[in-house]
Amino acid sequence: MKELSQYKLILISAVIFTLFYNFTFFKALVEVYDFSGLNILYIISTAVLLCFVILFLFTLFSSKYTTKALLIITFTVSSFTAYFMNTYNVVIDTEMIRNTLQTNLDESTDLFSLKLLFYILFLGLLPSFLIFKTKLVFKPLKSEIFSKLKTLVFSFVLILLILFSFSKFYTSFFREHKPLRYHINPVYWIYSVGKYISDSFDTTPTTLKKIGVDAKIVPSAGEEDEKELIILVVGEAARADRFSLNGYEKETNPLLKKEDIVNFSNMYSCGTSTAVSVPCMFSIYSKDSYNYKKGISTENVIDVLNDTKKVKVLWRDNNSDSKGVALRVDFENYKKPDKNTICDVECRDEGMLVGLDKYIEKNKDEDILIVLHQMGNHGPAYYKRYPKEFEKFTPVCKTNELEKCTKEEVNNAYDNAILYTDYFLSKVINFLKPYSKKYETAMMYLSDHGESLGENGLYLHGIPYFIAPNSQKHVASFLWLGEGEMREDYDIEKLKSYSNRKFSQDNLFHTLLGLFEVETKIYDKKMDILNDAKID
Numbered sequence: 001m002k003e004l005s006q007y008k009l010i011l012i013s014a015v016i017f018t019l020f021y022n023f024t025f026f027k028a029l030v031e032v033y034d035f036s037g038l039n040i041l042y043i044i045s046t047a048v049l050l051c052f053v054i055l056f057l058f059t060l061f062s063s064k065y066t067t068k069a070l071l072i073i074t075f076t077v078s079s080f081t082a083y084f085m086n087t088y089n090v091v092i093d094t095e096m097i098r099n100t101l102q103t104n105l106d107e108s109t110d111l112f113s114l115k116l117l118f119y120i121l122f123l124g125l126l127p128s129f130l131i132f133k134t135k136l137v138f139k140p141l142k143s144e145i146f147s148k149l150k151t152l153v154f155s156f157v158l159i160l161l162i163l164f165s166f167s168k169f170y171t172s173f174f175r176e177h178k179p180l181r182y183h184i185n186p187v188y189w190i191y192s193v194g195k196y197i198s199d200s201f202d203t204t205p206t207t208l209k210k211i212g213v214d215a216k217i218v219p220s221a222g223e224e225d226e227k228e229l230i231i232l233v234v235g236e237a238a239r240a241d242r243f244s245l246n247g248y249e250k251e252t253n254p255l256l257k258k259e260d261i262v263n264f265s266n267m268y269s270c271g272t273s274t275a276v277s278v279p280c281m282f283s284i285y286s287k288d289s290y291n292y293k294k295g296i297s298t299e300n301v302i303d304v305l306n307d308t309k310k311v312k313v314l315w316r317d318n319n320s321d322s323k324g325v326a327l328r329v330d331f332e333n334y335k336k337p338d339k340n341t342i343c344d345v346e347c348r349d350e351g352m353l354v355g356l357d358k359y360i361e362k363n364k365d366e367d368i369l370i371v372l373h374q375m376g377n378h379g380p381a382y383y384k385r386y387p388k389e390f391e392k393f394t395p396v397c398k399t400n401e402l403e404k405c406t407k408e409e410v411n412n413a414y415d416n417a418i419l420y421t422d423y424f425l426s427k428v429i430n431f432l433k434p435y436s437k438k439y440e441t442a443m444m445y446l447s448d449h450g451e452s453l454g455e456n457g458l459y460l461h462g463i464p465y466f467i468a469p470n471s472q473k474h475v476a477s478f479l480w481l482g483e484g485e486m487r488e489d490y491d492i493e494k495l496k497s498y499s500n501r502k503f504s505q506d507n508l509f510h511t512l513l514g515l516f517e518v519e520t521k522i523y524d525k526k527m528d529i530l531n532d533a534k535i536d
Contacts, residue, residue: 002134002135003134003135003136003137004134004135004136004137005136005137005138005139005147006062006064006067006136006138007059007062007147007148007151009067009071009131009134009136010054010055010058010059010062010067010071010151011055013054013058013071013075013127013131014051014052014054014055014058015051016127017050017051017054017074017078017185017186018047018050018051018054019047020082020123021078021079021081021082021123021185021186022050022082022183022184022185023082023085023086024082024085024086024089024183024185025180025183025184025185026043026046026047028180028183029043029046029180030043032177032180033169041166042166042169045162045165045166045169046173048158048162049159049162049163050184050187052155052158052159052162053155053159053187054186054187055151055155056152056155056156056159057187057190058070058071058074059148059151059152059155060152062148064136064138067136068131068132068134068136071128071131072128072131072132074186074190075123075124075127075128075131076120076124076125076128077186077189078123078124078185078186078189079119079120079122079123079124079125080116080119080120080124081185081186081189082119082123082185083115083116083119083120084111085183085185087115087401087402087403087459088380088402088458088459088460089452089457089458089459090458090459090460090462090463091179091182091183091188091462091463091464092182092185092188092189092192093182093188093192093462093464094192094195094196094199095271095272095273095275095276095462095464096192096273096462097189097192097193097196098196098200098273098275098276098292099273099274099275099276099462102274102275102320102321102323103320104320104321104335106335106346107320107378110378110379110380110381110384110400111380111400112400113399113400113401115401179464179467182464199291199292199293200292207297208297208298208299209297209298209299210299210307211284211298211299211303211304211522212299212303212304212307212518212520212521212522213307214519214520214521215304215305215307215308215513215518215519215520215522216308216310216518216519216520217308217310217311217367217516217517217518217519218517218518218519219517220489220517226439226440226485227364227365227366227367227368227438227439227440228367228368228439228440228441228442228486228515228516228517229360229367229368229370229432229435229439229440229441229442230368230369230370230441230442230443230444230512230515230516231369231370231371231372231428231431231432231442231443231444232369232370232371232372232443232444232445232446232512233371233372233374233424233425233428233443233444233445233446234278234281234319234371234372234373234374234446234447234448235374235376235377235421235445235446235447235448235475235476236274236319236373236374236375236376236377236378236447236448237376237377237378237379237447237448237449237450237451237461238376238377238418238421238447238450238451238475238476239447239450239451239471239474239475239476240265240266240267240447240450240474240475240476240477241471241474242414242415242418242476243263243418243476244257245257245261245263245265245476245478246263246265246476250393250415252415252418252419252422253418253422254419254422255422255423255425255426256422256425256426256478258426259426259429259480260480260492261429261478261479261480262478262479262480262481262492262495262496262499263477263478263499264477264478264479264499264500264503264529265499265500266474266500266501266502266503267446267474267475267476267477267503267504267505268473268474268475268502268503268504268505269281269447269448269449269450269472269473269474269475269504269505270287270290270504270505270506271287271449271465272449272450272461272462272463272464272465272468272472272473273449273461273462274319274320274323274448274449275323276290276292277448277449277505278322278323278325278373278448279292279295279296279300279323279324279325280295280505281446281448281505281506281508281509282300282301282302282325282508282509283295283298283300283301283509284298284300284301284509284522285298286506287465287504287505287506295324296324299328300325300509301508301509301512301513302315302325302326302329302369302371302512303328303329304513304518304520304522305369305512305513305516305518306328306329308518310366310367311366311367311368311369311516312330312363312366312367312368312369313326313329313330313368313369313370313371314329314330314331314332314359314368314369314370314371315329315330315331315332315371315373316332316334316352316370316371316372316373317331317332317333317334317335317373318334318335318340318347318348318349318351318352318372318373318374318375319335319373319374319375319376319378321333322371322373326371334347334351334352335347340352340354341354342354344387345384346375346384347375348375348387348424349372349374349375349376349420349421349424350423350424350427352372353372353427353428353431356370356431360435367516368439369512369516372428374421374424376417376421376447377414377417377418377421377451379402379414379451379459379460379461380400380401380402380459380460381399381400382397382410382413382414382416382417383396383397383398383413383416385416385417385420386416386417386419386420387420390416390417390419390420390423391416392416392419393411393412393415393416393419394412395408395409395412396409396412396413396416397409397410397412397413398413402453402454402459403454403459407453407454410453410454411453414451414453425443425445428443429443429480432480432482433482433483436482436483436484436486437484439482439484440482440484440485440486440489441482441483441484441486442479442480442481442482442486442515443479443480443482444477444478444479444480444511445476445477445478445479446475446477446505446508447475447476447477448475449461449472449473449475450470450471450472450473450474450475451471451472452469452471452472453471455469455471456469475505477503479529479530488535489534489535490530490533490534490535491533491534491535492533494532494533495530495532495533498532498533503529506527507527507528507529509527510523510524510525510527510528511527511528511529511530513528514528514530514531514534515530
């Protein structure tokens, strides 16, 4: 292989990154700034600017022992990020990294494809191999330091020159179109990894902050002997607008519409990924004040219920895991056939109901909260998310490469998965009905986040919340208040009269405390969805 200085290798790499790894970025840039007139010059200047920013960054960390390794790692990772940005238009930010690292292998296999293999081979392994085989020549130490400083100064001056020469354009770019920078490969994902490490691996000791230490269950008069049995179903990627309960033209809720439920048609998520929304919805913190560090260092609502010593809590999971929510309560993984008895191409959500009767019998003298975490509509392989008999809407997209399918095929596969969720949720309700004679029963459903299905070129979820489309934030949710004593505690018609108010996952914490009749200083009745309908 040809001999090169490390700075020439970095420059060549910077050019390659700019030209072949930033299709999504330049596509978004052209959509904002039409490729005509002076905009052509501005867009070209952006490419040159990006090239020299990459050159500056890698030169800064270059050395005889690090240059090749850094470039090989960056090319490899950037081949993956290029694929997911180009294919699904996702953003590789801190929360996407956290969500990815918390995704198990079974879920990851849904994302593999020949196209991904092509990206890895030609954008990852091939340039990495060429870098590995390239012989780098190094000057004496003083000369090497001078070359490094010269490269850094040269690139920095050019960066400043471009910015000041087109200051009007870049003022608009940085102030008015901040989301554009989220697509810059590899700069933004490197920044996000750094932020993730800073947020997640803070060396400050993490102690668990206890909350609700004064919590106690105070039943209403005459209900001392009535125990509560409540099932909370945490959904996965279920958009509100795909529930026919919310007016969707396809009949995706044929079974739920027969039940006397209270549908919350205007419910919004705390985040756009499972890694954020699930811990956030159980947290005492609102969406605006929640962050990962607070989440892992503060007890959540199921901890408060569990700490009363009056409520038995069980978490059954057919998704990735509880994202830290169920660390201190009973947890059962239903992703595998050794636990889940209802499996075909994958283990089904309804398998989480098997054996629950034994758990209830074992804890019959306690209040019980059961959380069922669905596989639901986990993408992109929606066609795997339901048994064959639920394939009502056809034709169906039967690949994880959604861009290869028509809009109709993608929608049908997703809607069939919603149809299976309707069946599962109806089955949960019917599981609870016989218990209404002995318990105050209720069932609540709340999806973790929504999903993009190709609108404006976006697929899946995980877009930063403030720029995410409504489809990723507006989620399906409803409540069933049993057939016995529980219904007598609330004015159902009044509850239905305001069920279309705007609610969010912030309300879950206080609504669960209200359902279990918990008295504590941290309970905020204004945040309890049911409080206004409660009969004193």
